[in-house]
Amino acid sequence: WQVIDDHAVLKLQRQFSFNNFVQAMTFSNQVGDLAEQHGHHPAILTEWGKVTVTWWTHKIKGLHNNDFVMAAKTDELAG
Amino acid sequence: WQVIDDHAVLKLQRQFSFNNFVQAMTFSNQVGDLAEQHGHHPAILTEWGKVTVTWWTHKIKGLHNNDFVMAAKTDELAG
Numbered sequence: 001w002q003v004i005d006d007h008a009v010l011k012l013q014r015q016f017s018f019n020n021f022v023q024a025m026t027f028s029n030q031v032g033d034l035a036e037q038h039g040h041h042p043a044i045l046t047e048w049g050k051v052t053v054t055w056w057t058h059k060i061k062g063l064h065n066n067d068f069v070m071a072a073k074t075d076e077l078a079g
Numbered sequence: 080w081q082v083i084d085d086h087a088v089l090k091l092q093r094q095f096s097f098n099n100f101v102q103a104m105t106f107s108n109q110v111g112d113l114a115e116q117h118g119h120h121p122a123i124l125t126e127w128g129k130v131t132v133t134w135w136t137h138k139i140k141g142l143h144n145n146d147f148v149m150a151a152k153t154d155e156l157a158g
Binding site: 042 | 115
């Protein structure tokens with residue numbers, strides 16, 4: 001995970017690689033399900049063979065402890 | 080759809096709005112299915128209540144007629 005500065009809003013971002021589009025889309029859905037379970041939603045960029053997940057907390061326009069927890073849970077999904 | 084210039088690569092981009100995250104994710108999957116059917120894959124950015132779809136042709140690093148066709152098909156999915 002990288003901490004990125006998106007117009008002064010700090011965010012946690014990581015790219016995950018896959019062998020094709022369908023595998024990428026499947027992972028995006030798993031991240032989406034995780035987000036729904038926790039009521040905290042990232043930005044999920046799905047492309048052929050890769051998914052970029054970005055976590056941050058809109059309310060505070062930056063990073064909260066919960067974002068790091070969600071990033072760790074995202075890693076668990078990736079196995 | 081807007082034509083955007085992404086580091087000198089022209090792309091077609093449009094944002095679609097939804098009432099929640101699940102509806103956005105559902106639309107992203109519909110766009111993903113469309114992409115698989117046609118063997119041409121966009122970038123799909125899924126966020127709470129919105130999906131941003133970006134079409135371009137990697138091989139020519141720009142826009143091909145097919146991208147405009149796929150953009151129109153994406154609109155049809157949005158209804």
